[in-house]
Amino acid sequence: MxxxxxxxxxxxxxxEALEKRKARATTGKAQVIVGMGTCGIAxxxxxxxxxxxxxIETGNLDGIVVTQTGCIGRCEWxxxxxxxxxxxxxxxxxxxxxxxxxxxxxxxxxxxxVVSEYVLPA
Amino acid sequence: MRELAxxxxxxxxxxxxxxxxxxxxxxxxxxxxxxxxxxxVDDGRGMNEQLVARVIDPFVTSRTTRKVGLGIPLLKExxxxxxxxxxxxxxxxxxxxxEAEFRRSHIDRMPLGDLPSxxxxxxxxxxxxxxxxxxxxxxxxxxxxxxxxxxxxxxxPMSEPSILTFIRETLEQGVAGVQTEVSERIA
Numbered sequence: 001m002x003x004x005x006x007x008x009x010x011x012x013x014x015x016e017a018l019e020k021r022k023a024r025a026t027t028g029k030a031q032v033i034v035g036m037g038t039c040g041i042a043x044x045x046x047x048x049x050x051x052x053x054x055x056i057e058t059g060n061l062d063g064i065v066v067t068q069t070g071c072i073g074r075c076e077w078x079x080x081x082x083x084x085x086x087x088x089x090x091x092x093x094x095x096x097x098x099x100x101x102x103x104x105x106x107x108x109x110x111x112x113x114v115v116s117e118y119v120l121p122a
Numbered sequence: 123m124r125e126l127a128x129x130x131x132x133x134x135x136x137x138x139x140x141x142x143x144x145x146x147x148x149x150x151x152x153x154x155x156x157x158x159x160x161x162x163v164d165d166g167r168g169m170n171e172q173l174v175a176r177v178i179d180p181f182v183t184s185r186t187t188r189k190v191g192l193g194i195p196l197l198k199e200x201x202x203x204x205x206x207x208x209x210x211x212x213x214x215x216x217x218x219x220x221e222a223e224f225r226r227s228h229i230d231r232m233p234l235g236d237l238p239s240x241x242x243x244x245x246x247x248x249x250x251x252x253x254x255x256x257x258x259x260x261x262x263x264x265x266x267x268x269x270x271x272x273x274x275x276x277x278x279p280m281s282e283p284s285i286l287t288f289i290r291e292t293l294e295q296g297v298a299g300v301q302t303e304v305s306e307r308i309a
Contacts, residue, residue: 005288005291005292005295007271007274008269008275008286009272010271010275010285012289013278013284013285013288014274014275014278014285015292016285017278017282017285018278021278034247036130036131036135036243036247037135038135038193038196039133039193041123041128041132041135042123042128046128046131046236046239046240046243047239049239049243049247050239050242050243053243053281053286053290056283056286057283057286057290058298059283060283061283062282062283065279065281066246066247066281067247067248068243068247068248070135070139071243080198091139106262
């Protein structure tokens with residue numbers, strides 16, 4: 001069996017995260033929501049979610065909350081990703097492939113600039 | 123859907139929607155008996171007999187955004203074409219157990235797929251739920267319980283980069299460990 005990571009490792013990571021939190025200026029928290037109904041999952045939402053989590057890991061992006069939601073009734077646009085960043089109103093993106101998800105993370109969630117070409121038509 | 127792991131993600135979403143506080147997902151492979159069994163067990167609001175019968179039918183859902191729920195019928199069909207079955211036992215106010223079994227070697231059996239990604243997605247996206255994952259192949263077993271991790275983390279979110287890495291690697295190594303153990307036993 002491979003060496004399973006221990007709670008000791010976790011304790012250390014927690015201390016580091018606490019330190020980072022202290023050092024961080026109170027920037028606006030961002031929330032990213034991925035649609036995970038049957039429609040979303042069938043359209044590839046887990047891979048989209050994975051790309052978002054990978055971007056957080058590789059870019060060392062802290063302060064981003066990632067959650068999911070069920071079917072919002074616009075299945076033909078799945079995978080759907082909603083972004084709440086800063087004081088801006090919620091932005092809903094459609095047909096978000098892993099590559100588009102990475103772009104949205106970099107330009108919108110980090111950079112604060114909405115990627116208008118992927119925004120879901122109202 | 124192309125993976126059993128995606129079906130598990132989909133079925134677990136039903137448990138979340140049923141307001142479960144603890145959800146256990148298990149994959150049990152018995153190579154001798156040539157069976158592969160999936161189970162999702164929750165302590166959510168449960169269903170009466172009529173509703174259980176209806177969710178197995180494609181044109182039923184408790185959701186209001188769309189009138190058709192397809193997750194359970196899709197998995198049922200996938201299991202049945204592989205000499206298996208899908209069974210739901212549920213009690214109102216107590217919870218629901220969904221089991222799907224396949225003949226492991228059946229040519230049409232979907233691959234297990236990316237189990238760690240399914241688990242990571244659920245653990246990170248629903249931190250308020252207590253998640254238990256069990257993956258077993260014959261005697262080799264990996265059990266993941268997110269309770270000790272959350273207890274240690276306190277109010278630090280799971281989506282912090284270093285914590286994500288920790289959970290992802292724990293899941294990936296655990297699942298890979300079971301598969302290595304089994305292949306070493308064959309060798």
